[in-house]
Amino acid sequence: MEKFCRDMPKIELHAHLNGSVSEQTIEKLLKRRAATSSSSSEQHGEAVATGCNIKPGNDLSLDDCFKKFSIIHQLCSDDESVYIITKDVIQEFAADNVKYLELRTGPKCNSTSNMTKSSYLKSVLQAIRDATTVKTSEIIVKLIISIDRAKPLQEAWENLQLAKQFRNFDVGREDMGDVIVGLDLSGHPSTTDVEKFIPVLQAARESSFKLTIHVSEIAGREDECRKLISLRPHRLGHATNLSTHPNQCIDIIQKILIQNIPLEICLTSNLMTSTIADLSSHHLQYWLDKKHQCIICTDDKGMFSTSLSKEFILASTTFNLSKEEVWSMSRNAVEHIFSSEHVKEQLRTMFATFICD
Numbered sequence: 001m002e003k004f005c006r007d008m009p010k011i012e013l014h015a016h017l018n019g020s021v022s023e024q025t026i027e028k029l030l031k032r033r034a035a036t037s038s039s040s041s042e043q044h045g046e047a048v049a050t051g052c053n054i055k056p057g058n059d060l061s062l063d064d065c066f067k068k069f070s071i072i073h074q075l076c077s078d079d080e081s082v083y084i085i086t087k088d089v090i091q092e093f094a095a096d097n098v099k100y101l102e103l104r105t106g107p108k109c110n111s112t113s114n115m116t117k118s119s120y121l122k123s124v125l126q127a128i129r130d131a132t133t134v135k136t137s138e139i140i141v142k143l144i145i146s147i148d149r150a151k152p153l154q155e156a157w158e159n160l161q162l163a164k165q166f167r168n169f170d171v172g173r174e175d176m177g178d179v180i181v182g183l184d185l186s187g188h189p190s191t192t193d194v195e196k197f198i199p200v201l202q203a204a205r206e207s208s209f210k211l212t213i214h215v216s217e218i219a220g221r222e223d224e225c226r227k228l229i230s231l232r233p234h235r236l237g238h239a240t241n242l243s244t245h246p247n248q249c250i251d252i253i254q255k256i257l258i259q260n261i262p263l264e265i266c267l268t269s270n271l272m273t274s275t276i277a278d279l280s281s282h283h284l285q286y287w288l289d290k291k292h293q294c295i296i297c298t299d300d301k302g303m304f305s306t307s308l309s310k311e312f313i314l315a316s317t318t319f320n321l322s323k324e325e326v327w328s329m330s331r332n333a334v335e336h337i338f339s340s341e342h343v344k345e346q347l348r349t350m351f352a353t354f355i356c357d
Ligand SMILES: CNc1ncnc2c1ncn2[C@@H]1O[C@H](COP(=O)(O)O)[C@@H](O)[C@H]1O
Pocket: 016, 017, 018, 019, 065, 069, 104, 105, 106, 146, 148, 186, 187, 188, 189, 214, 217, 269, 273, 299, 300
């Protein structure tokens, strides 16, 4: 099964750029910083001492996880490092037989390095172009712009503006349509007052962007989830706590089922952030029993030392899935990508002609 999961073509639809940075790339960035600056040695020390990877078995909280994000953000605070991490992340997904990747990130600025949100985004897009236009590349990469729920509303409007401005940036694959395909709402789930973002998400929808929203990653977020689902998002991230108290959330569960909104499932992430007690109680089983569309994803492969193959292996061992079931979960993700019918058709053909034993 392990070989099968590694060899099988895969579709990754929930991967945060900065959370996907591998240990090797972090080493590379630390060396680069050490070579180019002497004043930031404190930052190196902090990053190295804390370690950017969360090791299995640690008693972690989402707070720890978000502290680590801010360390990675400090390390990737100039255009060149943003370019490096994007290229590396794409190559690592490609090496894991990911054939289509929807990477997501929130544009950032840094006055010390003169990085603007716009230059950040350009660096990401140039790296997508350079990583995917080499002859050996078989991966198609699209971008989703993240709105951080912990940041001010103004930032969300700026992100939408940037998404519109750069949606058809030339990444050398005109036949594949726009490179920016959607918007995401994510960030620390304990921050409240997410309703304020609804008009931005609505406007994004009206501009033909697809929407994916992190919902119910922690308990007690049913009311906000109800409001966000009324936007009719195209996919949902996590939805961890809905099935834990199905009676209180039955209306939400019904909506997800009736509107057929696929769920992006991130097993290791949920386990490591302790938002589930253990894998056997993971909500994937609940939704599979209802024959609902679930997409296996990594969330933050660097942060959680995982890969998409590892997530499929974990799903198959935890929930006793056969090779056929694993294959069809991977194949069916094609139907939920944010790209055009033309791209879907290419991926359908790729799956149909792939020989996997
Ligand atoms: C673990 N569960 C999670 N829940 C919510 N938001 C998460 C997340 N994992 C990652 N992010 C969001 O993605 C950002 C890092 O990527 P970018 O800097 O945008 O590339 C984090 O700062 C957070 O806002």
